[in-house]
Amino acid sequence: MRTSLVLLSARLLDPVAGGFLPETALAVSDGRITALGDDRSVRALAGPSATVLDLKGAVVTPGLVDGHIHPASGADMTHGLDLSGCTDVPQVRAALVAAVRDLSPGAWLHGWGLDPNVFGEGPVGITPFDAVLDGVPALLRLFDAHSLLASRRALELAGVDGPRSFDQATAEVVCDAAGRPTGLLLEEAAGELVERVAPQPSRAERLERLAAALDVMAAAGLTGGHVMDAGGDSVELYRELDEAGRLPLRLRVAPWCQPGTGAEGVRALIERQGTGGRLWRIAGVKIFMDGTIDNGTAWLEQPDCHGESRDAFWPDPEEYSRVVGALHRAGVPTATHAIGDAAVRHALDAVERAQADVAAAVRHRIEHIETVPDDTLRRFAALGVVASMQPTHCCDFTRADHTDNWSRRLGEPRASRAWRCRDLLDSGATVVLGSDWPIAPYPPLGVMAGARHRRPTRDLSRAPHGPEQALTALEALRGVTASAAHAAGEEREAGRIALGHRADLTVLAADPLTVPATELADVQVLATVLAGDLTHRSATL
Template identity: 70%
Template sequence: MRTDLILLSARLLDPGTGRFLPHTALAAADGRITDLGDDRRIRALAGPATTVIDMKGAVVTPGLVDGHSHPFSGAEGTRGVDLSGCTDLESVRAALAAGIRDLAPGAWLRGWGLDPNAFGDQPVGADAIGPVLDGVPAALHLFDMHSMLASRRALELAGVDGPRDFAQAAEVVCGDDGRPTGLLLEEAAGALVEAAAPAPTPAELRAQTAAVLQGMAAAGMTGAHVMDGEGLEVYAGLEAEGALTQRLRIAPWCRPGDGPGALRRLVGEQSRGGRLWRVAGVKLFMDGTIDNGTAWLEIPDSRGESTRPFWPDPAAYTRAVTELHRAGVPTATHAIGDAAVRHALDSVAEAQAGAGAGPRHRIEHIESIPDDALPRFAELGVTASMQPTHCCEFTRADHTDNWSRRLGEERAGRAWRCRDLWEAGATVVLGSDWPIAPYPPLEVMAGARHRRPADLALPPHGAEQALTPLQALQGMTVNAAAAAGEERVAGRIAVGHRADLTAFAEDPLETADTELAGLPVLLTVLDGRPTHRDPAL
């Protein structure tokens, strides 16, 4: 067998135990690890076409996998002005004004990353931004990508002049006068304006997606669990060119009101894919977000909102989960509020009661969860997919942020219960939900460990929910593999496992929590092929 890749003088870290393997070298062929041993013996396996890399003592782990990401739709959604660093309305207005100066007459202004905390005590609406958007068609994604702020001109061009009815829990927010404020909650409402806005060309989307995927590789990522079904043709095209730098496991959406044939189509799509990407699951939504007031809570938030599920008929969601379960299709359910999490767990229990254990299901986000629901994840074999950087970047320890004010002190004090779920026996997988939060996996792991915002001088939000360094690494390696049912081929450095690898300048388990995000990534290997290589190697 021809050896494709050899790594020498490496420290090979087993995330299952947290200890280094006795070997210093590995060989890979046809995308799999074929041998482990000492440098001298493994070097002898090299042929004329083998890539041989002296790791110079670098620490090599299994490739890091983002447990929840949106590479293609994120590439599309992050066009225009980056508002993610704006902390108040003055900085939002300045950023938008700078973006408008570069626009051609009549062109649309796009933006993303708008934090509702920037509005302070004011309602989120176009009028709060002021005259900077007068006459300009603008569509600005809020940071959670579950809502959009549209300017008056954009609403006019889209023909949105009042409330609308939707098959899902979406809303065109209107003032007392019945006129839209510009805030559009959830996908169906935002789609009204998107339909009127110019779309990027296929070539632009392909280039943007390729750039995002390469950036992910440079950050040490080898794969992602993709929580939407957009961009499949782009992924296929990149793979055909040898330019796909991530192994993608894709879960297309199932929405309320999609029609009776939707589930059959989703089941039929499960065989679609290539070597590095495949459709493997279905994504459903049980609620929206707490910041928008569209989550589903057992007790309403401080504004009397977050009282409804995304599926107007929750029983229809349960039937969908049951049908997919019987077909052997794993589900991933967006459930942020405690009522949504409980209903998702109840639905999996009902499906299993009728058809046996079946596929491995997941619940995404789990921002608020009551004590009695914690052990049910392990009991039902449901993966807990968590995004700790959402807690780090969009909430505060003093509970002055919008998320915490809506929930109140008691519920805000038990946010993102990563440690409690882990100790209750759940398989906890970590992810970014990019573009909601930055995708570098070291930032995700660091957030899980210190639970602080980017300003590390600020105190942690819920320090008791922090994961250990080993748990954080497991959340992006062995646990990600287990959630996908791939523990026999992924998540460990072992003969026969995939040659998906990430190498660091130092041991990530010994690197301080607050320094982990800056740990240099020296090498990323996907399917036995380097996708990122630092000049130091």
């Protein structure tokens, strides 16, 4: 084997060992770690073509992995006007005024990242922006990506002038008492009514947007992601980038299974498993059990304060359970989007029934888990179900005083059971951390920091939401390394620094275990290594 990369004078931080290894250097051959030792012995392994980096005491961790991310759809969604920094209606209105001023006649305005908290206690709708968007076709995506605001002109062009019926139980064209659309479109099926009449970027444009997004993710320290969708031609885009040597992240892709998929559709999902390329593959199936609390489409055991969030995403939840059973029998892991307590409980019930039917070693997951009662916690460990969570959703979209939309809808005590990372971990569950980008920012150090401080990233002086649910620095690191590897069934080759493991590595300027949580997001990423190749290298290295 020819050594391709040597890292010297490094502090090798292994999250499984729980600290730094005694070795100070490592060598890579054929994409794997093939030597660990002192600088002198490992340097001797470097041939004339090897890249040798003296890290001067920098910290090397296993490659950081985002446990829940949407690269292709995120690259599509995040073009246009970024509204994520707006905190009230006047700020949104001012941003729209500036954007409309630069629009060509007849052009569509696209916005993203809109926080429903900007509306305060008022209804979420397009009315506050009617004057600004008069005659302008506009689509403003709310931050949760489960809802859109469409301008009057956009609704007109799409022929949407009243309520509609959908196979997705929680999808809705929200209308006022007179039956007139308010502009709010809930869930994918409703949003597609307007999105399909809007101009679409070319495939080449979408490919370059995706490549650019993945490159900056690598620069932020990511070496991989658990991709929770395979819509449209996204798999073909990954394939093209991989074959061209332009894929800087290792991607594990879970296609969706929607209501009405049917037995043939489920068989097709099973047949796709394991297909892929050098750095990506289809592994698992993503299923929705509900929507979101913020837009009233979660599935709660008791309705929210508006009488909403009462229904499952699947019109017949038992059909979902049958699908989980069929996938389990085939050895296919599932990742269920379950935000509300009723959705989480039903997902756990479905896995328990599947395991009782066939004792197969399949690692199922539940995504989000935003609020759950005490009696749910220990079931994760008992069933071996991975808890996949996004702590920055709690940090950035809720408030410690529960005056935010999410908390107001839930009321006490449910709002006090927010993102129970600590309780799940203490109950024995494997907790994987992610961003759910484009819902929240993807930099993994920010995700780790949020799991520790639970404060709004825009204002770290504010009180934390549920500080008792914070993770330690080591637990947060494990959430994007060793736990992510376990969730993927890859703990024997990923998630730690060890001989024979993949050479997916992240090089940091400081120790993430000792940097204060409020400063962690600002630590410099010096280098990112994927399968032994540098996908990012700082100019200072």
